[in-house]
Amino acid sequence: MLVTFQVALAENAEIRIIKQQIKSGGFLPSGDLYRNPDEKLVDIGKVIFESKHLSLNGNISCQTCHLDRFGSTDGIPIAAAVGGEGDGPKRLLSGAKLLPRNALAFWGRGAKGFDVFFWDGRVDFSAPKKISQFGSNPPSSDSLVTADHLPVVEIREMLQEDEFVQKNKNESVDKSKEVYKAIVQNLVKKEPEASRNLAKALGKDVSKLEYTDFARTLAAFIRSEFRLKPSKLENVILGKESFTQSELKGALVFYGKGACVTCHAGPHFSDFKFYTVPFPQLGFGRNGFGVDLGRYNVTFNTKDLYKFRTPPLYNVEKTGPYGHSGSVRTMEEAVTAHYDPLSLLAVDKMKQFDKFELAKRLSYSDSTTRVNYLSSEEVNHVVSFLKTLSF
Amino acid sequence: MNKFLISLNIIGSIACIGLATKFIALPFIGTKIYKEDYKTLMFLCDNVMQNHLIAKNKVNVDKSNESIKQLQAAEVGLLSCNDYDTMRKKLISWGLTENDLSQIGIEALEEKASDVRTFVRTHEIKY
Numbered sequence: 001m002l003v004t005f006q007v008a009l010a011e012n013a014e015i016r017i018i019k020q021q022i023k024s025g026g027f028l029p030s031g032d033l034y035r036n037p038d039e040k041l042v043d044i045g046k047v048i049f050e051s052k053h054l055s056l057n058g059n060i061s062c063q064t065c066h067l068d069r070f071g072s073t074d075g076i077p078i079a080a081a082v083g084g085e086g087d088g089p090k091r092l093l094s095g096a097k098l099l100p101r102n103a104l105a106f107w108g109r110g111a112k113g114f115d116v117f118f119w120d121g122r123v124d125f126s127a128p129k130k131i132s133q134f135g136s137n138p139p140s141s142d143s144l145v146t147a148d149h150l151p152v153v154e155i156r157e158m159l160q161e162d163e164f165v166q167k168n169k170n171e172s173v174d175k176s177k178e179v180y181k182a183i184v185q186n187l188v189k190k191e192p193e194a195s196r197n198l199a200k201a202l203g204k205d206v207s208k209l210e211y212t213d214f215a216r217t218l219a220a221f222i223r224s225e226f227r228l229k230p231s232k233l234e235n236v237i238l239g240k241e242s243f244t245q246s247e248l249k250g251a252l253v254f255y256g257k258g259a260c261v262t263c264h265a266g267p268h269f270s271d272f273k274f275y276t277v278p279f280p281q282l283g284f285g286r287n288g289f290g291v292d293l294g295r296y297n298v299t300f301n302t303k304d305l306y307k308f309r310t311p312p313l314y315n316v317e318k319t320g321p322y323g324h325s326g327s328v329r330t331m332e333e334a335v336t337a338h339y340d341p342l343s344l345l346a347v348d349k350m351k352q353f354d355k356f357e358l359a360k361r362l363s364y365s366d367s368t369t370r371v372n373y374l375s376s377e378e379v380n381h382v383v384s385f386l387k388t389l390s391f
Numbered sequence: 392m393n394k395f396l397i398s399l400n401i402i403g404s405i406a407c408i409g410l411a412t413k414f415i416a417l418p419f420i421g422t423k424i425y426k427e428d429y430k431t432l433m434f435l436c437d438n439v440m441q442n443h444l445i446a447k448n449k450v451n452v453d454k455s456n457e458s459i460k461q462l463q464a465a466e467v468g469l470l471s472c473n474d475y476d477t478m479r480k481k482l483i484s485w486g487l488t489e490n491d492l493s494q495i496g497i498e499a500l501e502e503k504a505s506d507v508r509t510f511v512r513t514h515e516i517k518y
Contacts, residue, residue, distance in 0.1 A: 077507050089511050098504050283507045287441065288500040289434050302449040327510070353434070 014248060019237060021255040026266035027237060030228035030391075033111040033267055037142070038220035044198050045221025048214055053190040055158040056183050057165070058082035062151070062218065064091070065103045071318025072106040072226055077326025078283045079103040081157045097156040100286040102326035105319040106226035108268050108312060110144030110219055116272040117147040119308045119324045120295045126272055131298070139212045144222065148215035153179050180211035187214060228314055232388040243388070250385025253378050258371045260338075260382070269313035269389065275366045276306040278341040279323035279334075281357065291357055292324060306364045317390045331383045332376075339371040413486055421485025422495070429478050429492075430499035436475035439468040 036042070048054055052061045060082050065074040067087055074080070075088040084096020092098070101119050108114050117123040124131040125143035132138045138146045152158045153176050159165055164182065168175040188195045188206055198213055199206040235241035243251065254260045265271050274295045285292035295304035308324045321327070322334040333344055341362070347355065374382070446465035449458045482492060 077510055092511055093508060098501075098507060282503075282510055284501045284503045289437060290503040291441070293441075296445075300444075300448045301452055302445055303452075305445070326507075353438075 018251045025261045028267040036223040038216050041217040041220040042224045044194050045217035047194040048217050049221050057160045073103045073319050077321045107314045108228045110223045113267050115143040120298045121309050122298045123147040144219040145215045148218045229391040231391045246381050246384040250381035253382050263310045270310040274307035275369045276364045277369045278361045278365045279337045280327040282325040282327035314389050317387045335379045418486040432475040432478050436472040439471045
């Protein structure tokens, strides 16, 4: 009887400590994070999000790679974009043009505190000096609206390389204006009702619509559709539910021995900083030949070699495969990649150059992201805890 | 007259064979023989060029002796691209066009795309 009482007391202490840690780790209730300055554009945004006419010539919509049933991503390692049919694995195997990186989930995008976009943070409005491919003059002061400008002008992603694109494809903002103009003309012609509604909502003539107006509708829809909702974790913090034994043990590893909270902190479980975690590389990589130099491609600072943004974790259970190139299939493998990456690779079967690249990635990997050794049981507990972030 | 026609026929045939050899057979054989070497050299050149870019950018942010030495070494390393250039010229002399070479280049760059499809098939990702 006394022993049972002591065990219960210890468990209560653990729960109290872990709740404190979760709060001091930056947790905020989902309702506090929602912001949507263009709420009135949500319905129009839905039409544009689902429209394949948003792609000038690629017959692809945002929805093609951001599907509900794959947790707002595409369920495959790297995005299969223009030139394919169907979605998910079917699209990948149908011969679609592949992109070098894993399609990102949309949960919480553009919510409060979420201002760093893409694996390499090429749109970063988290500091007063805003970073984007538009230099010092971004099309919007809203980070998500600015981010929505990129996929539509990305060759292979939503653009096929035809004669018009070839003429305007060098990376200059002026040239991209021509492409944006053509996209708007295409949308006005093929989505006349949504375009009329948009013009009306913004109080301007249809002929005066700009791509930024359509990007605002996309941002409004994404913010609304993929808003954070109460998760089990939120319910536990509010005292409405309790952790299971495994979830509690997982939380203790996450906030304790594993020190996952060093990077997966804040209201979105990401510090939105950049680290090298030596995940296996799949596909040809952004730099070709199976190489992806990560954030370095944005900053050209050697300190950023092989670094990628800390992934936010809400609904992580639904968004596999994981890693910047989708090279690990399960959450257990994703956790393992942080402390024992070699166990995920058949090194003896790798080509010589792949081994060389792996060694390079390992040498650049951050000590910050180095997790203590975890037993497979502990990894399973961490995964149980991560599942409490689902809704 | 007959002799003239026969000569014309022979000349025509030789010309046809010559053209077919130059524009079809030689590029085909050249591709078969050198394609893999070309891809390897392209990859090696790309690698030293990447190293050079990284070393150059490193000097911009860190002007230490070590960074400068690395940049100098990376500059010398660029000599590896000579082999790639030589192979490129050789393939052009075999009759391959710039377009053919670009095609092989893209194939080399994206060679590892196949591992993604293998990954998906192996794990039978189905929903």
